[in-house]
Amino acid sequence: MGLQVSENGMAKAAETYLSRLLSVVAAEPLTQLALPELRQAARALVQEQSFPSARDEEWRFSDISELLALELEAAKPLSEKNLEAIAPIPNRPETQNSRLVFVNGVYVESLSSRSGLPQDVTAGSLANLCSQPELKSQIEQRLGHASGHNEVFTALNTAGFQDAAVIWVPRQVQLSTPIQLVHYALTEAQTAVISQPRCLVLAETGSHLTLVEEYYSRGQGQTFVNAVMEVWLEANAQIDHVRLQDEAKTTFHIAKTAVTQARDSRYTCTAVDLGSQVSRHHLEIYQTGEQTETRLYGLSAIAGDQLSDTHSLISLSQPHGSADQLHKCIISDRAHAVFSGKVYVSQSAQHTQAAQLNRNLLLSDKSRVDTKPQLEIIADNVKCAHGATVSQLAADEIFYLQSRGISPNQAQQLLIYGFAMEIIEKITIASLRESLTQQITEWTRW
Template sequence: MAVQIPFATISQVTESAVVEDIFLTGLLQQCQIDKNQPQWLRDVRQQANSWLSRLSVPTRKDEDWRFIDLSDLTQTKFVTSSVMRANGYSPLEKTENSRMVFVNGIYNTEFSNINGLPKEVYVGDLNNLPQEYDAKEYFAQCHGAQDVFTSLNTAGGNNVTVIWANKNTIVETPIHLVFITDGESESIFTQPRMLVVGETGSSISLLEEYTGVGEYFTNAVTEVYLKENARVNHTRLQEESKSSYHIGKTAISQERDSHYTINEINLGAKLFRHNPEVLQQGEQTESNLNGLTIAMEEQTSDTHSIVALTKPCGNTNQLHKCIVGDRAHTVFNGKVFVTKEAQMTDATQLNRNLMLSPKARVDTKPELQITADNVKCAHGATVSQLEADEIFYLRSRGLDENDANQLLIDAFAAEIIDRLPLESLQTKITETIKQKVSN
């Protein structure tokens, strides 16, 4: 019997969804699909288009979206763009020979260089994928592929970046993918898409970065497939502009003895939503989800995660932290499913929130659904403010109030930042947080 896990789904179109239907139709009309794509890929896109015709943009009436108002997004007219400016972007030096840069959804050769990667790993466009790789077995085959934003990406996305590590290939250099959007002159719409496959015994490290200026909408989807004993260390950095909208899906499928870790840093965007969804399909599988969200001013940041353990001896550990100030709003909904077959599993989940303002808002809902009877599972959530006693202690040691506050905030964030793979990235994130909080 197939395991029934409620991955992301969106309600059917109703009469009240007329505005959203026009919004989706307008976005699809902006997408220009490459007619030279293989027949199987055109079939997949057509199927996604068919799903999309029966779906609507979610509203507050949908349980998984009840804390988010998408009306500003749906009332904005977005266009695709061929502008290739990358103003002000400062690339990380440690990834200078393993970097792919996309500007407004278009591959930029000026900033890109993948000469530092071994020949045993393919990094490039799906249309140029060698015949020995069977992408149709993986592309758009992830669980939850029929939700509205994933369907929109599948139906209307053009460039698909493929990272494919051959059997027993070890890639020590982080593979850095940068998505830059320039929405200063017009509201831009982009749909980044990545397909990551780690064959048996392979090991790779990914750095997925989103940044930009102006008003734009990023609808990103990343699919990660790990074969037996494969390892993927995934860093996702979202540092979009203050006027942007970012909705993302990261779907992970793991086989026996595989290890997956995601370190997620969310700093920007006017409205942000990310859906990490992990499906453990093999025994002795390990999944680690580490997240840090910084929301200030009037930002809305939402993380909805699903981890499904379906085989014995699985392990998952999730720690998501939020720092919320001004009138910002953060949402965390983490679901862990342990099926009857997943005996002797170990699952922990914790959401910790630090509120810096009385007008900030936090909604948190960690969930466990267990049908196995021999497991070790725990979950929890905390919401707190800076402790007056701790601030007093630091001030008694000569620090002023601002420095004392910043030291406590840095300590709260350090547990996640210290897990990032590059020291230069750790420094960059720490300085960015300090700037956001001080402003």
């Protein structure tokens, strides 16, 4: 009976928590971004749901109840001077003049630069772009319309995001300069702050885009980063998306990336998760046209008490589609990784080729991984494979390296490095690939 009461109490706290969050995030929306219908619908979606618990299948392995203990407030605007002091922008020669920086979900002009981009490419903040009526109506047709918009945290973001990044590449423009999108979560005092980064990416027919999305957090307080990115690829478009989450251990990171692919489009995502106390990345791909190609690479390297959860869905609904996914986790100390990857092949998705593999490397007795690769195939003429492996470092491999004079410690380091590099190598931005290689080298030095 006692348990019953406390469970009810928990549930109640969770309900109040969501309503409180809604009022926090909706407190000060910029007037030009009122988007009344979108916001209203999203609020309703949040209100009809409850805070996720282990009883929800989608949250079975990931305990985010610690979030309930945070008295979250909306982030206050920071002075420009403070911004530059606490938000060091990673220096990437490739994106020196094609960079959008958002702090606590709001665009910061002084830290951004877009002089290296052609005039016809839109890259900026929704708040600024809304002054162009034609663009505004185009944006409104896409924003908040991706499948999966009704999930509770996605809806929470839609209900209250303060600003959004918009990247719009017109027809046939094959952008050779990559665009860097940096999201900082900053706290100036010991308060807990919610930050809701939002991004809309659209690659029109035949266009090419390389996008580097990076998440960092700084400051004394705790932060809840609730990010949503919607990506649309029109026919024959191509996006190479690199995503790095390297936030401080005081951060809770929950993110949704929803990608919709039209026919003949190619989308590649290389996602690296290193930071945050708790992180959850929900990656959803909807192939809506024939012969689309999706490649997803992921790496989580976590230690201490970190939790890193990747939930992916690849939904194939048209013939001749292909999907290739490799997700790797390196789990040290008492850290906990979760992978749930669903590949759904509908009746009409004949001649699909799909491969999914999740590989996990456990580095300590207390490290843990829960993995759930799932294939749901209705079509009958397809080639699909999936699997998961969980292992420690292979004794034979260590012996091989040792037999060449390499000490056991260094051998382990080299093997972990190699395990990670299989993903890092996929990153096409040289400076990021090098800095991550450096980070992994340091990470494995133990």
